[in-house]
Amino acid sequence: MGWLKSGTPGQRGVPESNEALKASLAVFVKTHDVMIRKLSYKLTAEVEASKDLYQQTFLKAMERLILPEYFALLSPSGTSEEKAAANWLYTICLNLYRDQYAKEKRWLNVVEPQYAEDSFQALKIDFVADSDPEPLEILVQEEEREVIESALRQLSDHYRIPMIMYYFLEYDLNKISEVLELEISTVKSRLFRGREKLRKNLTAQEFLTINLQKTTGREV
């Protein structure tokens, strides 16, 4: 890393030349490539859209990365800085998705209940044990996964985004609250309700062999 010159804490790792900056950007993209591919695909659920989101995420990030105060994110040192850089990039990706793709999808959300019911094929599957699956069981599990993923795609972004942040990005409630600018209690509610809706959708298509109650709770 000889091409990096030392600087103030806020400007640490400022590349000396244009070539050094390019190299630094290459490392940055390579480091976050897989996770941003997964995240953009998780959010958009479409290959073309996820590619677009992926590219916009890095291009948006670059607008900042070329500024001296962001060089610590471009060339993080240590696990905590790497994590901070990753979280920063995830937030860009999420915000781009919320700003652009989510708006395009809003019409779908408006008609979500009917859309969801109409689009599902009834599928009766009982769960199989997780341990030592046989080939047939693997096939069934794959089918289950597809059905759940399909149900997840039908879920409104209102609930889906907090769920992706919580489960996929493993953000804690505070972080989700901060990024989405919501109260923690609201985040909790959306997580809970998202799961409820997911369950409801899966139940509607007879994913379960038993009838679930309206909520997981008991009547009191």
Add this chain to the structure above:
Amino acid sequence: MDERHLDKKIEKVLREQTLPEYSDMWAEETLQLMIEPLGSIGTAADLHGKGNKRSITMKKIVRGTLTVAASLIIGIGGLMIGAKFNPSLAENMMKWPLVGQWVEYLVGKPGLRSAIEHDRYQPINTSIKIDNTEITLNGVVADQQTLAVYYSIAGDHAEEFVELSIEIPDFKSAIGIDFSGMGEEVRLSEIRTYGHEIPSQFSLAFSLDGKVFRFPVVLDESMSRESVHYELNRPLQIADYGILEIKEINIGVINASVKARLVPAEGVRDLNIGLYLMDQNGDKIYFDSMGRLNSDAEVAAQSMEFKASISRFDLDGKMFIGIDPQRTAWQSDVLSTAYFEVSTETIHSELPKQSEVILYKGREVSALSDMSGKQPDKPWISYEFLRPGMIDQNPDFGGHEFGAVRMEPDPEEMSLGMWQTEEGMAFNIGIPEASKVERIYLALFEPLVEVVLEPVEIKKSTDQPSTN
């Protein structure tokens, strides 16, 4: 297959993600797009300069946008402050889309508006300054169990949340509902004492930044004591649930209350009902909260008290009372959150058999062990949620968020949340495991189905409003 298994499956799918097909080259393609502009630039330092220029342009655009936005906010804000003390303006503004709900937010509920219209606002205009913070108690509107407080804060901490409490003998706690936003010129809070009459002399304590600003208040009784008292001629049979005996209905300057006793039918457990009054025009006015009276004996006897934001000035002529049946309540242990989805304007929750309930209001904590300050076996909490509260930062995206007060709950403590859904309203309570809550239930007051008894005519006990 049980639900837990399904939950695990869902969680697994959520946690995992395959890569999109043919995406191996995305990084390379993207990197080309990123470094393309760098080719024509000599050094990184040039880039910084370019970045700064762009930043300056952006700042100009943002500044322009903010100026326009600020002008709008100031304009609307000015109107709203005007509305606070000008009921006619408030009434007109209530009809404006979007603005209306915020006007209600500022001038309070209908009962309070009506009281102000009838000149029941009592100016006080006393200030207390501690260090660099000055709080002015502008004035109050009061009836026997409600105190609307208008105040303002200047200097340090003017933008912060202030906890307001009333100090009367043998009464340690009250629910303060903040109708105003932080940093407003004049703020409005409403305090309800739930069953404890507000005396003519008391202290108002404002807690801000660890300091207490205490104002002695002497009420003008001629402005606050007027009430209308009703008695009901006969008990109400509530379908198969039991009999409700209305003991008395008091309608004060700001709010109304009904005291009632329920005699449940055989096998009926924890019956919760809602009440409404019907005014002379046939319009229903719902009692928006319900709480059991405080003594254990009264709880055992199923005595209840209902409240509504109705001013005595709103009600003349014939009145009727009707009943809405009980609604179903649910409890869930997922995420330690009790979740309720309801179509209702008001929710009352009761958390029995626990040692303490903490309600966060802003950064202040009110221990609501009991409205009387005692620790009964069955403490209760009553909330009002219909008042517009928090609006999501991006309403188009997230919908409207509602809450009684701006909550900043500690995850380890109880938290509350409510939001509007496609179906109506939803409500949740985050409960710390340590609280060992055994049951939660809600009483909902908006009739989902119009299952209402024939309204019963009620008569005034006196022809003229009584003055205590």
